[in-house]
Amino acid sequence: MLQKLFFFLYGFLWTLAKPFLKKHKRLREGYEERVIGGTWAELAQKKPVSLWIQAASGGEAYLTLALLKYLTKEHGEHAHLHILCTSMTKQGMEVLQKGKQAFETAWQEKYTEKCSEISLCYFPFDDTKSMEKAFALARPEICILLETELWPNFMRVCREKKSLLYIVNARMTEKTHRAYKKIKTVFTGINPDKIFATRQKDKEYYQEIFPQSVCECMHNIKFDTVYQELCLAMQAKKENSLQKVFTPKCCVYLFASVRQEEEQELLPLIEKLHAAKTKSIVCIVPRHVARFHEWKKMLLEKGIPSRFASELFEKNEQMQAQDIVVWDRFGDLKELYALVDYVFVGGSLVPLGGQNFLEALVYGRIPHTGIYLDNFLWAFEMQNGTKNLAEENLLCLHESSAMLAETFLVLPEEKFTQHAKIQERFKTWLKPLIGDTKKVMDEILKKV
Numbered sequence: 502m503l504q505k506l507f508f509f510l511y512g513f514l515w516t517l518a519k520p521f522l523k524k525h526k527r528l529r530e531g532y533e534e535r536v537i538g539g540t541w542a543e544l545a546q547k548k549p550v551s552l553w554i555q556a557a558s559g560g561e562a563y564l565t566l567a568l569l570k571y572l573t574k575e576h577g578e579h580a581h582l583h584i585l586c587t588s589m590t591k592q593g594m595e596v597l598q599k600g601k602q603a604f605e606t607a608w609q610e611k612y613t614e615k616c617s618e619i620s621l622c623y624f625p626f627d628d629t630k631s632m633e634k635a636f637a638l639a640r641p642e643i644c645i646l647l648e649t650e651l652w653p654n655f656m657r658v659c660r661e662k663k664s665l666l667y668i669v670n671a672r673m674t675e676k677t678h679r680a681y682k683k684i685k686t687v688f689t690g691i692n693p694d695k696i697f698a699t700r701q702k703d704k705e706y707y708q709e710i711f712p713q714s715v716c717e718c719m720h721n722i723k724f725d726t727v728y729q730e731l732c733l734a735m736q737a738k739k740e741n742s743l744q745k746v747f748t749p750k751c752c753v754y755l756f757a758s759v760r761q762e763e764e765q766e767l768l769p770l771i772e773k774l775h776a777a778k779t780k781s782i783v784c785i786v787p788r789h790v791a792r793f794h795e796w797k798k799m800l801l802e803k804g805i806p807s808r809f810a811s812e813l814f815e816k817n818e819q820m821q822a823q824d825i826v827v828w829d830r831f832g833d834l835k836e837l838y839a840l841v842d843y844v845f846v847g848g849s850l851v852p853l854g855g856q857n858f859l860e861a862l863v864y865g866r867i868p869h870t871g872i873y874l875d876n877f878l879w880a881f882e883m884q885n886g887t888k889n890l891a892e893e894n895l896l897c898l899h900e901s902s903a904m905l906a907e908t909f910l911v912l913p914e915e916k917f918t919q920h921a922k923i924q925e926r927f928k929t930w931l932k933p934l935i936g937d938t939k940k941v942m943d944e945i946l947k948k949v
Contacts, residue, residue, distance in 0.1 A: 507687045508629070511653060515628035522626070530591045531623035537634040540622050544585070547620065549640035551582035551949050553664075554647070555624055555655075557589050561647045562596035564670055564722050568645075569604050571942040572617060582617045582949065585639055587624040597621050627652045636662050642949055645669050646693075649677070656691045665948055669941055670722045671698040671707055674875060678706040685710045697941055699879040719941055721879045723859070724934040731863045731931065734839075735924050743836045746813040751822050752781040752842045752914045757834060758788045758856035759847040763871075764799065766850045766902040772803055773906060775825060780914045782820045784810075784837065786828040788847060788856065793829040800825060838864035842917040843909065845869045850902055862895060862927045865920025869897040869905060893930055895923070 519536070522528045533539040544550070556562040565586050572582065586597050601619045608616040625631040632654040643665045646652070649672050659666040673681075681688075692711040697719040698704035708716045747753070754774060756767060774783055785796055793809070800807045807825040810833075812818075820826055828837070838844065838861050848856040849871035858868035859880070874881075881889045890896035899905040 503686050504689060507684070508653065508657070512629045515626060519626065519628075527590060531594065534623035535626050535631070537625055537631050537638065540620070541625075541635060541638055544620060544622075544638040547618070548583050549642065550585040550620070551642050552945070553585040553587065553639060553641040553644045555587050555645065555650060555652075556593055556597070556647050557650055559588075559590065559592035559596050561650075562586075562588050562593040562600070563726065564647050565597060566600035566604070567722050567726050567938055568669070568942055569600070569619075571939045572946070573611075581615060582946075584617055584619045585622065585641065586619060587622050589624050594621065594623065627654045629654055632658050636664070643667070643945060645945070648672050651681070651688075653687065653691070656688070656693070660691045666693040667945060668693050668696045668707070669945075670719070671696050671703055672700075672879065673698075673703050673706040675706075678710070681710045689713075697937075700882040702878075702882070719937040720934045722938045723879075724931060725936070725938040727859050727863060728928070728931045728935045730860075731924060731928055734863050734865075735921075735928070741836050741839055743833060743840060745817070746810070746819055747840055748782070748819045748821060750916070751820065752778070752916060753820075753840065754778070754781060754783045754909065755837055755841040755844045756783070756785045757837070757844060757846050757861070759785060759792075760788050760851075760853050760856075761792055761795075762853060763847060763850040763902075764792070764796075767845075767847075768799060768803070770902055770906040770909065771800075771825065772805065773910060775805055775823060777910055778823075778914055780822050782822065783825045784820075784828055784841065785825070786834060786837065790829075790831075793827055796827045800827075835860060835864065838866055839920075841866065842915075843869070843912055845905065845909075849873050850899075850905075858896065862890075862923065865923040865927075866917065867895060867897060867923060869899060869908065871902075871905075872898050872900050887930075887933060890930065893926070895927060895930065 523532050528535065534541055554565045554568060556565045569584070588594050588597055598621060601621060604619065605616050625635045636658045641664050644659050646668045648670050656666060688711060692713045695715045696707045696711065698707055698716060699719065699721045701718060704716045704718050707714070756771070759767060771783055771785070774781065787793055787796055797807050805825060807827055810826050810828045810830050813820065813826070844861045844866045846856050846858040846861060846868045848854060850873065852873045854876035855870060855874035858870050861868040883889050891898050897908065899908065
């Protein structure tokens with residue numbers, strides 16, 4: 502009765518919400534597909550979907566692409582599967598579209614056999630009508646939810662249509678666990694067939710919510726993707742497109758993926774660096790576009806002039822000692838890591854979960870972060886006596902902005918030259934953690 506009441510109320514809320522969602526800034530994009538129009542209708546004319554992979558947004562969409570990399574000719578009869586990849590956001594769909602093109606190109610270069618068919622759609626709203634129609638059109642054999650998603654109607658229809666359901670790279674915070682624990686009766690009988698959790702605590706959380714599911718641990722998919730990026734970075738000595746605006750002899754401090762909530766923590770530190778490090782440059786990369794002009798405004802109020810990176814490129818100028826540059830260009834972060842000397846990765850000085858600090862290590866720079874890294878707990882729970890990154894001195898954790906300032910202010914104003922050694926150490930650390938993406942994909946594909 503509780504389950505029936507939940508789905509009645511849940512469906513009623515979706516009915517009320519849809520008119521507002523149609524006008525929502527982020528969700529109005531692809532609205533027709535979200536209510537099973539547009540390209541969803543085309544699925545009825547295609548062969549049934551072998552594998553439906555759902556990725557919430559851009560970050561999870563990259564995990565979808567990581568799974569697809571292990572779909573190869575070696576799978577024999579599985580080489581001509583029909584894969585449906587979905588996402589909730591425009592960013593996620595853009596990642597999937599580029600990934601699909603790259604996958605098809607790579608396949609054609611390697612094999613003469615026909616490539617597996619990949620369809621892309623926005624993920625449906627999780628109301629009963631939309632989800633049942635989606636399953637009727639797609640007819641999926643196997644479904645995969647990535648990381649943290651639990652969609653009740655999606656899971657319910659999966660069970661009704663006898664589609665196998667996996668949760669891969671599964672993560673769950675303590676707060677989310679407490680919430681799901683209160684309503685775990687709702688999930689009775691609609692549990693996933695198997696859950697691959699990224700750490701032991703996540704496994705325990707999921708097992709309590711879904712006692713009927715098989716739960717086991719896997720190393721995070723991101724370990725595999727980071728390892729591949731690292732190997733490419735170590736091999737490829739391609740020209741860095743940002744090099745032309747960097748002054749060769751100047752030391753550069755990079756504040757990457759800075760979130761609005763930690764700006765007031767970092768502003769005094771940047772002010773001190775500007776005064777004390779007369780031979781250095783400070784680059785600030787805000788996480789969100791709305792903060793570009795706000796950073797210039799805050800610095801100006803402190804009497805500190807700053808420049809936008811876009812201005813340097815437009816005028817074909819180089820950064821100079823004591824410059825503060827607000828990086829207002831997208832897609833440059835990886836190339837920035839390869840050129841700077843000291844790195845702070847944001848979202849970590851206050852409880853925001855942290856941003857991806859592993860990317861800095863790919864380019865041989867040891868990241869400095871705060872201690873609020875809840876989104877990356879999987880990178881700290883080591884097994885078989887392996888030390889975590891902090892214990893291996895490949896990550897510097899700071900309990901406060903004052904501690905970060907104390908460290909940054911005593912660092913020498915010299916160009917960092919040990920990046921190759923850092924990359925080798927990081928590669929050694931990663932090696933025992935790779936390979937689970939292929940293992941999971943192989944296991945799932947055996948069920949097709």
